[in-house]
Amino acid sequence: MMSGKPGYHGVILNIDLSTGKSEKVAIPPEDLARFVGGQGLGMKILWDRLKKPGVNPLSPENPLIFMPGPFSGLPVPSSSRTCVVTKSPITSPVESDYPHASTVSYSNMGGFFGPEIRFAGYDGLVITGKASELSYVVIDDDKVEIREGKRFKGMRTDAFDKVFLDALGDRRFKTVYIGPAGEKLVPYSSILHTAGRAAGRGGMGCIMGSKNLKAIAVKGSGQPGVADHKRFLAALEKARSALFGSAYAKSWAEQGTARAIVANSNAGTEAVRNYREGTFLEADKIGGDAARRDVWVKDIACYCCPLACKKSGTTKGKYGGIVHDGPEYETGVMLGSNLLISDMPGLLKAITTLDDLGLDQISTGNVIGFLMEAYEKGLIDRSFLDGIDLKWGSVDATLAMIEKIAAKDGVGALAAEGVRALSWHIGKGSEKFAIQVKGLELAAHNIQANQPRGLSYVTASRGACHMSGDNIAMQNRRAMLDSTGMCFFPTFEPALEEPMLSLLSAITGHEYDKAEFEKTGERIFNLEKLFNYREGFRRADDRLPDRFFEDAFTIGPKKGSVLDREQFDAMLTQYYKDRGWDSETTKPGKAKLQELGLDSI
Amino acid sequence: MKGTDSSHEGTSFTRRDFIKSVGIGGGLVLFGQFGVNAAAWALSGDPVLKMVLVDYTKCTGCRTCETACSARNRPVSINGRDLPGLGNPRFANIRVHSFNPDVDVPNVCAMCADTPCVNTCPVKPDPKTGRRALYRDQATHAITNDPGRCLGCRSCAKACAAQRRGVITPNPTTGKPERMCTLCGGDPQCVKRCPFGALSYVEVRRDRKFYGLGPEKIAAELAKGWYGTAEFGGMK
Incomplete structure (x- = not known):
């Protein structure tokens, strides 16, 4: 089926697990032009499917949307990403008319899944309904099957990855799946791909679990066309020259994001001791140099990526084993610095276990950090923790806690609800150090000495998100970038900018310069805001925990740093004004919506 | 020697x-x-033959080689002129096999001097050229199929799978062999485009340890050294 719109198949595959029916649905061409793909088009589909606020995210109605972008399936460097979009099972506003009010949610992962969706002939997958028993979906070009998968119940992701691929009998299949935590509906459970890549944030695994869907396998033989073949080839050549063999690409291959474990600690911007500090005195023990020396044996790249930031290896001793990935910055800090764990094999055991169970590394590390602090302060005792001696730096206690959360066992059932729910339950002033926004836990970037990142956390559409962007221009740009299928990491290379825009124009036939790129991103970001506003999110929800205004760092180069409340509020007020939103309510203004063509939506 | x-x-x-x-x-x-x-x-x-040699320690599994191969060997015709295609990896003659734990094995024609694929071709040699339907082109050295004479019997693919790397793939409809490396006229695009320098174009004799082995066997051998494991996903 051709849409007539170059660069796209013009169809999404709709799978209803309740009825067992699947069908190709045409995408309105104007949506492709206005929302592009990935996060943007995913949001438009979410908006269209959920016509009213307050839909229970765990209901069959809530769509789980897998979106590649216009770059996906073409040999554009680093065009490997898949954006998963749904309504969040984690977030909620301070006040709302709707008991199930929550934000949009998105999570973006690398690998091979998004390109394969496009090879199979689709611009996206939309899963709705709920299967009557644990099931999986197999998509082989036009052939779509929903199969019963009870034998996979409770299976951890590494074992499942192997068994599933063998059961499919063709390693060309690209697969995504949930672990035991997703099956148990832990709100911050993740979706895994290739056993070591994840759509980790925002509760994607929980939504997949709520649909009784263990896995999806995709394989395809086709490819979308492009609008201007010659221009595409010329721009591809330039994009490759900008990255291939460059010092920039080599630096990523050398250490990936793990380089920042030491660098951010030295800069005082790392999450340490439940965000109490910005510097971890033992960061070098879990950093990129140490991992390169003691752990990593192989650099791994996603589809057509010249950066290869993923690393695998092995560790020895009590916690020894195969490591599919890590430490990366987020995983290494959330389970390392933030918990004062400096034992590399122990850290990697925790990281590997979280992927194996299908839990978000960021939220889980944050939750355990909170519990360690509450335990240290005597706000909870050992019996509250089911006997776990949850002291700072304890690998064994961390591993025990992780298992409890994934199984929702004892204290794990409460901890699975996230750090905000825990603080409400414990009380005694613990909300101050429950490090979340709108119910979603903060990531590994600390902010007492980094106010702009604080803005990213409070204004991001899915709750505390470190990837949203530290100012309006960055937010718009990221929203657009995550709609194309290209990864964020290569785009810091300035030489890629012009070829990237040229590629997008050549593929879609729509002319993108920097301004048009950012304008489209602004449209996407505003659509997300409209969704959240409709659910009842207001300025009171764009709020940081008190710790960041009260607890100044006591060590490191940024010792003494703390955010100023008035200054932060003033920055926020200016942000809403610059956005064209009401600074009291945060409601997007009519003029802005008209400008973006969102007034009639 | x-x-x-x-x-x-x-x-x-x-x-x-x-x-x-x-x-x-x-x-x-x-x-x-x-x-x-x-x-x-x-x-x-x-014979002096050259091949695409893989350094498995450098391969990251990015599959850029597949797209470069496909772009060159599946050109598109625009205004009567052949231009590189869009690089659909399904039509590449080199294919990266990825496993769990992470081992990536690009699989490409081993340029076997003794050509088990050609030897098994049941089509009678042409009296003039001496060629069966499948033959080694004397100019390019690439294993080449004459679709006009090919019966689509798949015996070449079976021989390649049983005795060497399993590169030759029968067309699902016609049964005629595909995926034989063309060497791109002496300038293999996979080698040229690999971002990690994992591929080189060298005389066949330089391939030692893994010569002519299938991807599963190579992956198992590598994983033993890298991860100390023989437990694998994706072997089927």
Whole structure:
């Protein structure tokens, strides 16, 4: 089926697990032009499917949307990403008319899944309904099957990855799946791909679990066309020259994001001791140099990526084993610095276990950090923790806690609800150090000495998100970038900018310069805001925990740093004004919506 | 020296594997996999052949090679002129096999001197050219199929899978062989485009340890060294 719109198949595959029916649905061409793909088009589909606020995210109605972008399936460097979009099972506003009010949610992962969706002939997958028993979906070009998968119940992701691929009998299949935590509906459970890549944030695994869907396998033989073949080839050549063999690409291959474990600690911007500090005195023990020396044996790249930031290896001793990935910055800090764990094999055991169970590394590390602090302060005792001696730096206690959360066992059932729910339950002033926004836990970037990142956390559409962007221009740009299928990491290379825009124009036939790129991103970001506003999110929800205004760092180069409340509020007020939103309510203004063509939506 | 290169680096192959996979007598086992092939080389008149050689420690599994191969070997015609295609990896002659734990094995024609694929072709040699339907092109050295004479019997693909790398893939409809490396007229695009320098275009003799082995066997061998494991996903 051709849409007539170059660069796209013009169809999404709709799978209803309740009825067992699947069908190709045409995408309105104007949506492709206005929302592009990935996060943007995913949001438009979410908006269209959920016509009213307050839909229970765990209901069959809530769509789980897998979106590649216009770059996906073409040999554009680093065009490997898949954006998963749904309504969040984690977030909620301070006040709302709707008991199930929550934000949009998105999570973006690398690998091979998004390109394969496009090879199979689709611009996206939309899963709705709920299967009557644990099931999986197999998509082989036009052939779509929903199969019963009870034998996979409770299976951890590494074992499942192997068994599933063998059961499919063709390693060309690209697969995504949930672990035991997703099956148990832990709100911050993740979706895994290739056993070591994840759509980790925002509760994607929980939504997949709520649909009784263990896995999806995709394989395809086709490819979308492009609008201007010659221009595409010329721009591809330039994009490759900008990255291939460059010092920039080599630096990523050398250490990936793990380089920042030491660098951010030295800069005082790392999450340490439940965000109490910005510097971890033992960061070098879990950093990129140490991992390169003691752990990593192989650099791994996603589809057509010249950066290869993923690393695998092995560790020895009590916690020894195969490591599919890590430490990366987020995983290494959330389970390392933030918990004062400096034992590399122990850290990697925790990281590997979280992927194996299908839990978000960021939220889980944050939750355990909170519990360690509450335990240290005597706000909870050992019996509250089911006997776990949850002291700072304890690998064994961390591993025990992780298992409890994934199984929702004892204290794990409460901890699975996230750090905000825990603080409400414990009380005694613990909300101050429950490090979340709108119910979603903060990531590994600390902010007492980094106010702009604080803005990213409070204004991001899915709750505390470190990837949203530290100012309006960055937010718009990221929203657009995550709609194309290209990864964020290569785009810091300035030489890629012009070829990237040229590629997008050549593929879609729509002319993108920097301004048009950012304008489209602004449209996407505003659509997300409209969704959240409709659910009842207001300025009171764009709020940081008190710790960041009260607890100044006591060590490191940024010792003494703390955010100023008035200054932060003033920055926020200016942000809403610059956005064209009401600074009291945060409601997007009519003029802005008209400008973006969102007034009639 | 010629034909008796024994500087292999010790594959884990059993004697029976050798005999089964190569079909040449026991004495040659001492040479290892490459030794056997080197001997076959000598028997085949010792041709000088070049191939795409993989450094598995450098391959990251990004599959850029697949897209570069496909773009070159599946051109598109625009205004009567052939231009590189969009690089659909499904039509690449090189294919990266990825496993769990992470091992990536690009699989491409081994340019076997003794051509088990050609030898098994049941089409009678043409009296003038001496060619069966499947033959080695004397100019490019690439294994080439004459679709007009090919019966689509798939025996070449079976021979490649049983005795060497399993590169040759029958077309699902016609059964005619596909995925033989063309060497891109002496400038292999996979080699040129690999961002990690994992591929090189060299004389066949430089491939030692993994010469002519299928991706599963290579992956198992690599994983033993890298991860100390023989437990694998994606072997089927």
